[in-house]
Amino acid sequence: MTLQERANPAPAETGEEFRTRLRAFFTDHHPGRAPKDPAERFAWNRRWLATMFDHGYAGPGWPREFGGMELSFAHQVIYQEELARARVPGPLGTGLGIVAPTIIKYGTREQRDRWLGPMLRGDKVWAQGYSEPGAGSDLPSLRTTARRDGDEYVVNGQKVWTTHAGDADLFFTLVRTGTPQSRQKGITYLVVDARARGVQVRPLRDLTGGHAFAEVYFDDVRVPVADRIGEENEGWPLVRTSLGHERAAGAMNQAALYRRVLTELEDLARERGLLADPLVRARFTDLEIQVRIIRYNAQRIISDILAKGEPGAASSVSRLLISAFEQEIHEFALDLLGPAALLGKSAAQSVQRSRWLHGFLRTRASTIGAGTREIQLNTIAEQVLGLPHDPAMPPR
Numbered sequence: 603m604t605l606q607e608r609a610n611p612a613p614a615e616t617g618e619e620f621r622t623r624l625r626a627f628f629t630d631h632h633p634g635r636a637p638k639d640p641a642e643r644f645a646w647n648r649r650w651l652a653t654m655f656d657h658g659y660a661g662p663g664w665p666r667e668f669g670g671m672e673l674s675f676a677h678q679v680i681y682q683e684e685l686a687r688a689r690v691p692g693p694l695g696t697g698l699g700i701v702a703p704t705i706i707k708y709g710t711r712e713q714r715d716r717w718l719g720p721m722l723r724g725d726k727v728w729a730q731g732y733s734e735p736g737a738g739s740d741l742p743s744l745r746t747t748a749r750r751d752g753d754e755y756v757v758n759g760q761k762v763w764t765t766h767a768g769d770a771d772l773f774f775t776l777v778r779t780g781t782p783q784s785r786q787k788g789i790t791y792l793v794v795d796a797r798a799r800g801v802q803v804r805p806l807r808d809l810t811g812g813h814a815f816a817e818v819y820f821d822d823v824r825v826p827v828a829d830r831i832g833e834e835n836e837g838w839p840l841v842r843t844s845l846g847h848e849r850a851a852g853a854m855n856q857a858a859l860y861r862r863v864l865t866e867l868e869d870l871a872r873e874r875g876l877l878a879d880p881l882v883r884a885r886f887t888d889l890e891i892q893v894r895i896i897r898y899n900a901q902r903i904i905s906d907i908l909a910k911g912e913p914g915a916a917s918s919v920s921r922l923l924i925s926a927f928e929q930e931i932h933e934f935a936l937d938l939l940g941p942a943a944l945l946g947k948s949a950a951q952s953v954q955r956s957r958w959l960h961g962f963l964r965t966r967a968s969t970i971g972a973g974t975r976e977i978q979l980n981t982i983a984e985q986v987l988g989l990p991h992d993p994a995m996p997p998r
């Protein structure tokens with residue numbers, strides 16, 4: 603019996619029995635509190651991912667042949683809820699939700715074998731090198747080039763806002779192999795070794811004071827042709843798969859996570875005697891409705907992926923809802939706490955180590971990352987409501 607078969611629900615096991623078993627697994631193997639030091643925290647997170655993988659409890663939606671659990675829709679929902687409840691760390695890097703579905707769909711057998719297992723186990727951390735200065739929403743204008751030289755490409759250019767670039771082992775990037783004007787017809791999907799000669803990572807400091815992302819420079823970096831996903835100049839359909847999954851990936855675990863966060867904020871309001879205020883209650887009711895809508899929408903995405911293999915436009919709806927919700931709940935938290943919310947985490951009177959202020963600052967970026975709010979609105983207008991195509995965007 604494989605690890606996955608052992609971890610997976612038996613036909614006779616009900617959802618609640620599966621939940622109980624998951625809960626026991628997360629309790630028995632819980633990695634404890636996260637270390638404060640970033641390097642130690644990173645290693646701790648990696649160890650936890652390996653533990654989940656080694657016991658067959660990783661990759662709830664992934665095919666079993668790649669180390670996943672291939673759970674049913676209903677069991678994936680339970681899995682995400684229990685993961686959030688257990689407060690255990692999730693995947694490192696941006697690979698799992700974004701490039702993995704692309705590799706599963708477009709990669710060769712050899713690439714799947716080489717990349718998927720180590721990604722799921724946390725042995726290799728992946729970062730997404732799409733955006734460039736001047737190529738964000740208008741991604742087809744990207745200028746990083748790759749010139750074919752025998753069995754290798756020679757890559758030159760710059761990426762920006764690469765989340766987890768400093769921790770990454772591999773970058774999944776988009777490069778121009780066509781003419782400078784070729785737009786989306788001359789783009790190729792390449793995987794670049796983060797430690798290859800000519801790769802330089804320069805951290806960028808964000809609003810919270812952290813270094814979540816970086817600029818990445820490529821100076822004559824040599825990349826084996828074997829590390830190209832799909833055909834040369836035909837990377838664009840892969841991008842659409844990746845972006846759709848990027849927007850979908852967060853949906854289910856964020857729905858479960860924000861259910862918990864909302865309860866935590868309610869507890870805080872209760873402790874501070876604020877929950878009796880009718881205006882406070884009205885805002886909590888509104889947030890409760892939103893969190894449920896996010897959850898139902900996430901379920902639509904999972905059922906789309908299971909039925910059609912792609913998340914579809916529901917992922918843009920989800921991204922829009924979650925980014926607005928994330929900002930609203932943190933703004934509300936600051937309103938509730940008043941000036942106390944502004945105290946730094948080391949201040950004696952700080953509230954919950956200033957997590958709400960940190961969340962408020964962090965979520966300023968929510969309506970930008972994974973495609974801006976305006977781009978999501980465009981997608982929803984066209985693909986959900988059937989309105990005309992935005993002339994500023996590349997043709998479909």
Ligand SMILES: Cc1cc2nc3c(=O)[nH]c(=O)nc-3n(C[C@H](O)[C@H](O)[C@H](O)COP(=O)(O)OP(=O)(O)OC[C@H]3O[C@@H](n4cnc5c(N)ncnc54)[C@H](O)[C@@H]3O)c2cc1C
Pocket residue numbers: 696729730731732733734736737738739740762763764765766815967968970971972973974975976977980992994995
């Ligand atoms: C926290 C965070 C993490 C990120 N991580 C990564 C990562 O790991 N890898 C990566 O490659 N990138 C990453 N990004 C970059 C992100 O994908 C881009 O910032 C985003 O796509 C927007 O591109 P831009 O910043 O170039 O803004 P622009 O595209 O220049 O947009 C500027 C403004 O113009 C608006 N706009 C542009 N075009 C249109 C249009 N057609 N219609 C209406 N309005 C429009 C935008 O909505 C925005 O308000 C990250 C960004 C953030 C904030």
